[in-house]
Amino acid sequence: MTNIKQQIDVEALKELARKLVKRPSQQTEKMEYDPEIKGFIRDCLLPELKERGLTNVKLDQMGNLICRIGRPDSAKKVLFLGYAMTHPASSMNEPFAGQVVIEGGQEYLRGRGVSEQKGALAAMIAAAEYVNKNLEELDGELIFAVSLAGETGRHDAIDSIRKEIDLKADLGVVGIGTNSEICQGNKGRVDILVNVYGKSCHSSTPSLGVNAIEGAMEVVGKLREMPIKGEHPKLGKATLTSTSIKSFPDATHTIQNECRLVFDRRLLPGDDVAAIVGEVEQTIAGHEPYKVDVVQGPVTFPSEVNDDSIVYKQLSAAIKAVTNEEATAFYSNSAIDAGYLNKWDIPSVMFGPGKMEYWHTDNEILGVEELWNSAGIYAQLAYNHLRKKSSV
Structure with missing residues (x-):
């Protein structure tokens, strides 16, 4: 058969990616519940797909998009998972203009999220459209879901999608920029919340109080000295690092009676989250005269598939068919939803167009050729797995 990539209109794909960039969907403190992000899915993606x-497109109770293409009763299923939320525009100039720029003689798209979430999202839409147009050659179902998340560091959105349709699939691809390489595994993460309590008083008489800031400093010191167990041949060592500290009450000339700290504990495949949180709790126990609470926060599961997994083999074959080059793979310290899908027995990897070095930068760009290749690869992967046995 003809290379599927050549059957995808590159100019239409380019305009689709620009359209997605022009519709902001930035991370805020409201996370998945931000009206701008919900509106991006409801008012931009939903009508675009229709x-x-x-036509078989709906929003789940949370507002995530679920599109089903093909036969829901089929035993063969492929999952594509895209993301709506992008990093905030921050200091980027014209982040939502959807510019076409030329660098080094090559054509690029420029805009917030184009190299991280929205390039992959556009490519998945084009692939879903291709699958839909060729259903007579297929005997299976493509489930294309778009999560409200993308920058949240938790699995709430994909958990909602799974429960909505009792999600099952033979393999899954998480659409995010990976330098067009297969992200074969990644670390997970658990946020560990530590609250340190002291006693307030006026700062002119500090001896009458118990300064929670000083207690928090001691907690940080103890945890810096705590041995971090675990090492992976590709992911390296697990890490524990402080990422946030806030003190209360927010008042002048006052010894603080509470400090809230957040520690980012990166997880390796096979780690026991409860045991890890317990180690932190034990390390800082008996912290007189302070009272200390340790609470497990959001978890993002680590992920890993082997070379013989169905998703790795079939995605590698699709890359070879489209680009005539061998697939390359890597492991990442960053965590998103591949680990969740693997936990629920959907062998999954991250893959998509976009150089990771451009994420969150003031010049976020994506090569048009790379975008076109990924659309072809997604389509080739779904077609190869879902096609009728008699198809040639």
């Missing part, structure tokens, strides 16, 4: 003939 205009392309993808």
Whole structure:
């Protein structure tokens, strides 16, 4: 058969990616519940898919998008998972202009999220449209879901999607920029929340109080000295680092009676989250004269698939078919939803167009050729797995 990539209109794909960039969907403190992000899915993506003939589309109770293409009763299923939320525009100039720029003689798209979430999202939409147009050659179902998340560091959105449709699939691809390489595994993460309590008083008489800031400093010191167990041949060592500290009451000339700290504990495949949180609690126990509470926060599961897994083998074959090059793979310290999907027995990897070095930068760009390749690879992967046995 003809290379599927050549059947995807590159100019239409480019305009689709620009359209997605032009509609902001930035991370805020409201996370998945931000009206801008919900509106991006409801008012931009939903009608876009329906205009392309993808009619079995709905929003779950949370507001995530679920599009089903093909036969729901089929035993063969492929999952594509894209993301709506992007990093905030921050100091980027014209982040939502959807510019086309030329660098080094190559054509690029520029805008917030284009190299991280929205390039992959556009490529997945184009692939879903291709699958829908070729259903007569297929005998299975493509489930294309778009999560409200993307920058949240938790699995709430994909958990909602799974429960909504009792999600099952033979393999899954998480659409995010990976330098067009297969992210074969990644660390997970648990946020460990530590609250240190003291006693307030006026700062002119500090001896009458118990300064929670000083207690928090001692907690940080103890945890810096705590041995971190675990090492992976590709992911390296687990880490524990402080990421946030806030003190209360927010008042002048006052010894603080509470400090809230957040520690980022990176997880390796096979780690026991409860045991890890317990180690932290034990390390800082008996912290007189302070009272200290340790609470497990959001968890993002680590992920790993082997070379013989169905998703690795079939995605590698699709990359070879489209680009005539061998697939390359890597492991990442960053965590997103591949670990969740693997935990629920959907072998999954991260893969998509976009150089990771451009994420969150003031010049976030994506090569048009790389975008086109990924659309072809996604489509090739779904077609190869779902096609009828008699198809040639």
